[in-house]
Amino acid sequence: MRLPDDIGATKQLLQEGDYIADRSLATAVFLALSLERPLFLEGEAGVGKTMVATVLAETLGRRLLRLQCYEGLDVASAVYEWNYSRQMIEIRLAEVAGDVDRERLGKDIFSQEFLIERPLLQALEPHDGGPPVLLIDELDRADEPFEAYLLEVLADFQISIPEIGTIKADRPPIVIITSNRTREIHDALKRRCFYYWVDYPTAERELEILRLKAPNADIALSRQVVGFIQKLRGMDLFKLPGIAETIDWTNALTQLDALALNPETINDTLGTLLKYQDDIAKIRGSEAAKILDQVNMELAAERKG
Amino acid sequence: MHFARALRAAGLPIGPGRVLDAVRAVETVGITNRQDFYWTLHAVFVNRHSQRELFDQTFHLFWKNPQILEKMMSLILPEIRGTEDADARDRASRRVIEALHGGSEPELDPADEYEVEFDAALTYSPAEMLQRMDFEEMSAAEIEAAKAAIRRMRLPLHQVATRRFRRDPSGPRINMRDTLRSAMRSGGSSIPLIRKRQRQRPPELVVLCDISGSMSRYSRMLLHFMHALTNDRDRVHTLLFGTRLTNVTHYLREKDVDVALDRIGEVVEDWSGGTRIGHCLHEFNRDWSRRVLAQGAVLLFISDGLDRDPSSGLEAEMERLHKSCRTLIWLNPLLRYEGFEPRAAGIRAILPHVDQFRPVHNLESLEQLTKVLGEPVSRRAEGVTQWQRKAA
Numbered sequence: 001m002r003l004p005d006d007i008g009a010t011k012q013l014l015q016e017g018d019y020i021a022d023r024s025l026a027t028a029v030f031l032a033l034s035l036e037r038p039l040f041l042e043g044e045a046g047v048g049k050t051m052v053a054t055v056l057a058e059t060l061g062r063r064l065l066r067l068q069c070y071e072g073l074d075v076a077s078a079v080y081e082w083n084y085s086r087q088m089i090e091i092r093l094a095e096v097a098g099d100v101d102r103e104r105l106g107k108d109i110f111s112q113e114f115l116i117e118r119p120l121l122q123a124l125e126p127h128d129g130g131p132p133v134l135l136i137d138e139l140d141r142a143d144e145p146f147e148a149y150l151l152e153v154l155a156d157f158q159i160s161i162p163e164i165g166t167i168k169a170d171r172p173p174i175v176i177i178t179s180n181r182t183r184e185i186h187d188a189l190k191r192r193c194f195y196y197w198v199d200y201p202t203a204e205r206e207l208e209i210l211r212l213k214a215p216n217a218d219i220a221l222s223r224q225v226v227g228f229i230q231k232l233r234g235m236d237l238f239k240l241p242g243i244a245e246t247i248d249w250t251n252a253l254t255q256l257d258a259l260a261l262n263p264e265t266i267n268d269t270l271g272t273l274l275k276y277q278d279d280i281a282k283i284r285g286s287e288a289a290k291i292l293d294q295v296n297m298e299l300a301a302e303r304k305g
Numbered sequence: 306m307h308f309a310r311a312l313r314a315a316g317l318p319i320g321p322g323r324v325l326d327a328v329r330a331v332e333t334v335g336i337t338n339r340q341d342f343y344w345t346l347h348a349v350f351v352n353r354h355s356q357r358e359l360f361d362q363t364f365h366l367f368w369k370n371p372q373i374l375e376k377m378m379s380l381i382l383p384e385i386r387g388t389e390d391a392d393a394r395d396r397a398s399r400r401v402i403e404a405l406h407g408g409s410e411p412e413l414d415p416a417d418e419y420e421v422e423f424d425a426a427l428t429y430s431p432a433e434m435l436q437r438m439d440f441e442e443m444s445a446a447e448i449e450a451a452k453a454a455i456r457r458m459r460l461p462l463h464q465v466a467t468r469r470f471r472r473d474p475s476g477p478r479i480n481m482r483d484t485l486r487s488a489m490r491s492g493g494s495s496i497p498l499i500r501k502r503q504r505q506r507p508p509e510l511v512v513l514c515d516i517s518g519s520m521s522r523y524s525r526m527l528l529h530f531m532h533a534l535t536n537d538r539d540r541v542h543t544l545l546f547g548t549r550l551t552n553v554t555h556y557l558r559e560k561d562v563d564v565a566l567d568r569i570g571e572v573v574e575d576w577s578g579g580t581r582i583g584h585c586l587h588e589f590n591r592d593w594s595r596r597v598l599a600q601g602a603v604l605l606f607i608s609d610g611l612d613r614d615p616s617s618g619l620e621a622e623m624e625r626l627h628k629s630c631r632t633l634i635w636l637n638p639l640l641r642y643e644g645f646e647p648r649a650a651g652i653r654a655i656l657p658h659v660d661q662f663r664p665v666h667n668l669e670s671l672e673q674l675t676k677v678l679g680e681p682v683s684r685r686a687e688g689v690t691q692w693q694r695k696a697a
Contacts (some may be wrong), residue, residue, distance in 0.1 A: 007334065007341055027334065028342035034333050044356060071600060072468025076482075084481035091488060091496075106489050141599075143467075144539075181354070182599035187318065190352035194330075197354045236627070238591065278625065 003033050003060070017055030018212050019048070020205055028196040029056070038154050038175035040190055043198030045180050046242020053135035062174065063132040067119040069142035075149065079159055081116045091115075110163035121159055124169035131173040139189075140179040147189055154192050201243060203230045207241060214250040224261045225250050227295035229273070232283070234253035238276045249273045263289040308367055309350070315363045317356055323349060339368070352655070438665040452562075454668050455529045464505035465601065476502030490623040508631055511591065511597050515608035516573065517547040517580035523638050523666065524576070525560035527607060528569065528672060532562045542597040546585035547575035552593070582612045582651060590622055594629045604630040607665060609639045612651030620654040636674065640664035647696035656696045662689050 004010040010033070011026035021029070029052065032039035041049040057064035059156075067078055069260060087109045091271065094105050123134040139147065153159060158168035179185055201209065207226045210217065217225075225246065233240050241249075252272045257266050266288045274280045284290075309324045327349045334345045343364060351360045472480060480501035488496040512531055516524050535541045535557040542554045551573045559565035570576075598604065604626070612619060627633050635655065639645055641664050647653055656662070659679065664670045 022345040023340065024347070027341055028348040029350050031330050031333060031345060035329060040352070070468070074469050082482065082485065088496075102489070109485070109489070180595075182595050183352070183597070187352065191320075191323065194348040195351075195352040196348060197351075197357065220534055236591070278621065290680055 004030060006030065013059050014052070014055055017059040019051055019055040020201075020208050020212065021052075022118050022205070023199075024054075025196055025198065028194050032176075032194050033174060035194075036172045038177055038193040040179070040185075040193035041198050042179045042181055042195070044200070044240065044242060046244035047198045047200060048243050049178040049198050050135065050137055053133050053178075056174060056176070057133040060133070061129050063127055063129075063133060064297060065119040065132050065173075066135045066137060068137050069139050071122045071141060071143055072223060073146050077118060078146070078203070079118050079120045080161060081118065082110070083114045083116050087114050107296045112164070115161075115164070120153060121167065123173040123175075124157060124159060124167055126170055131169070131171045132174045134173040136175065136177045138180060139177050139185060140182045145185070147186055149190055151192070154189070160179075198235055200240070203227065206230070206243065206246060210246060210250055213247045214254065217250045217254045218259050220292045221248060221253060221258065221260055223299055224292075224295055225253070227299060228261060228266075231291045232273075235283075236283070237274070237279045239274065239279060241273050244276075245273050261292055261295075263292060266292065308346070308363075311367050312350055312360065312363050315359050317350060317359060317363075342368075343355075343436060433644065444681065452529050455526075455533050455671065462590075465508050466503045466505055467542070469504040470501040471504050473500055473502035476500035478502065507538060507540075508607065509542070509597070509600055509602035510538070511602045511630070512541070512543045512605045512607065513586075514543065514545050514605075515547065515580060515582070516545045516576055517611075518577045519580070519609050519611050520607075520638070523579040525566070527665070528566055529562060532557050532565055536560065542593075542602075544593065545569070545573055546580075546582070546589075547573075547578045548581050548584075548590045549575055550585045550593075551575075561617060580608075580612055582608060582610070582655075583622055586622035586626055587618065590625045594626065598629045601631045604633045605636060606655075606659070607636045608655075609637055610635075610652035610655050611649055612654075619651060620658070623655050623658040627660075632660045633658065634661040634663065634674075634677070636657040636663055636665035638664065638666040641666040641670075647692055653696045656689075656693050659689060662692050 004013050007023060007026050007030050010030040011021055011023060014021045014026065014029065026161075028039060031037070039052075041051055041052060054064060056062070078127055083182060090109055091105070115121075119134065123132055136150070139150075156168070157172040160166040175193075200206075203226050206229070207222060210222045210226060211219075214222070229241055229246050229249075249272045252269050253261075253265065256269070258266065263285075267284050270280050270284060270288070274283060309319050309327065313319050326414055327346055330345050330349050331342070334341055336342055346364070347357075347360060351357055449486075470476075470478070470480070472483065477503050480499045483499040483501075484496060487499060512522075512534065514527055514531065520527075531541075531543050535543060535554065540627050542552070543557050544550055545556075553569050553573065556565050556568040556572065559568065606626075637652075640662070663674060663677065665674065
């Protein structure tokens with residue numbers, strides 16, 4: 001697939017992958033694609049940051065390389081590692097054959113053949129169908145040294161391996177970096193990226209997403225669900241429900257053959273929506289019923305209007 | 306670009322590289338409508354969630370004048386300029402920009418608004434306030450000595466293992482990479498094993514310190530202590546609270562302690578006021594805990610536990626706090642008094658949710674604290690249960 005020519009086409013492209021994006025997000029994606037720069041997506045958990053990368057890979061027909069970050073992530077698991085056991089066998093075989101030409105052995109052993117490539121290195125290599133999509137997920141979980149290492153990779157799209165030399169990408173991969181903001185990412189890294197804060201969707205957009213992602217759900221039920229969740233997001237909760245939770249909840253309700261929300265079903269399924277006991281305790285019972293009443297009233301008013 | 310300068314004046318950190326980026330970005334997108342233009346610049350100039358509001362205001366004020374947009378276009382699309390007429394328009398619009406830039410600067414700068422708010426909140430100069438917060442019973446010389454002692458203090462936080470490795474001759478695992486390298490040196494005829502061991506590093510340290518009226522005698526000393534902590538190691542976060550919560554980590558990184566304290570005196574608005582521990586903890590749990598406690602931090606909670614409003618869900622918030630960190634150590638200056646009894650409602654609400662309960666009123670207690678932090682962190686250390694029984 002060719003890269004989109006303008007913002008509208010970018011939005012269309014995302015939509016083809018069942019991702020409903022704001023025009024503002026499409027702008028950021030378009031910029032990242034056309035200027036070949038990483039896109040930094042920040043936002044609460046479950047608002048669809050990771051989805052952007054998977055959808056882009058899918059619709060553009062590119063390979064998706066995913067690097068999940070964690071504390072202590074190091075070069076060996078992010079960039080490359082040598083296949084030591086195979087190298088050992090190679091050395092033993094050389095010994096048995098009585099071949100001790102050190103220089104040649106050295107070259108043989110540290111060649112591409114024995115290199116185990118991890119996502120960052122894979123991303124720099126030529127791929128059929130164009131550069132891959134490199135997803136660096138939850139960068140905030142990695143520690144600062146790794147972040148600093150990334151700086152170099154993202155600036156020049158090259159990696160040096162002492163035994164082989166420098167590997168440089170002919171065309172830079174499409175890089176999507178996500179962060180849940182469990183800590184701030186250093187400005188030096190953000191400066192090299194286009195930045196976008198992924199927010200909770202508006203009721204209208206959320207309903208659209210729900211129609212796509214949970215097509216079996218009753219439309220009246222979907223409306224109620226979206227109304228209910230939008231109300232929850234306005235409340236003082238420890239963890240607000242994201243889009244992922246909206247979809248899960250709707251699917252759960254459909255599984256239970258619910259055609260409309262009522263206080264009992266809400267109480268029974270609240271666990272798919274809220275992930276902290278404190279929050280559940282706060283909403284369960286009368287509070288849920290109250291919110292539901294409000295939602296129903298608003299929906300009724302909408303229908304009349 | 307003037308817009309970049311306006312943004313910089315409004316407090317966004319923008320370098321010349323970013324301006325070039327912006328021009329390239331706008332060229333790529335093209336100027337077709339205001340909304341796309343907005344989001345294009347947004348993607349380049351904003352890189353923190355908190356900067357959004359600032360950007361938004363500056364943008365709307367700045368691009369209100371349509372002539373500026375024209376000027377923008379003439380800057381990035383040189384081919385549409387050309388005749389003298391266009392040049393004249395160019396000059397005119399530059400004057401407009403300068404006028405706009407100079408004339409409405411206070412409006413452009415929402416940061417100023419906040420400052421005005423601070424001034425209104427404080428009826429006296431913050432610097433004076435800090436001056437009065439000295440340790441009452443100490444002479445000036447003693448204070449100096451104490452400060453020096455605090456500066457010398459090193460907190461050997463007990464280390465935790467990370468997933469990274471370092472070379473270590475007696476390490477438990479084999480370092481394959483280096484083993485193979487050294488095997489190559491001998492042509493593979495011998496393979497000396499090289500070992501490695503997991504790297505260790507201290508856990509993050511988060512300090513939550515009460516600066517309300519009842520704590521004011523200790524505040525300055527404690528600030529010195531926190532300053533020493535912050536500059537001694539990475540990954541220390543400090544938040545002050547009284548009636549509201551302020552993150553002062555950034556200011557404490559300032560190397561010179563007096564400059565740091567002056568800056569803090571300026572930004573913190575609730576020195577020596579009342580305490581709303583429950584409210585502040587709620588704010589901390591909601592906005593900060595996932596950001597600063599995510600990697601298993603040790604939490605120092607410094608407060609006398611005297612809450613003006615103990616019914617405000619303090620206990621629930623304390624429980625949440627306790628569950629989100631590695632160890633919670635409560636430092637309470639009231640513990641210095643012989644006959645201290647955990648009677649106050651606030652104290653009784655906090656006590657069930659701490660792992661250690663220690664005094665903090667003089668240098669000796671601070672030194673003891675450094676010892677405790679050097680030991681393996683554990684939940685429920687000696688001494689706490691006895692207090693908890695008393696409080697129950």
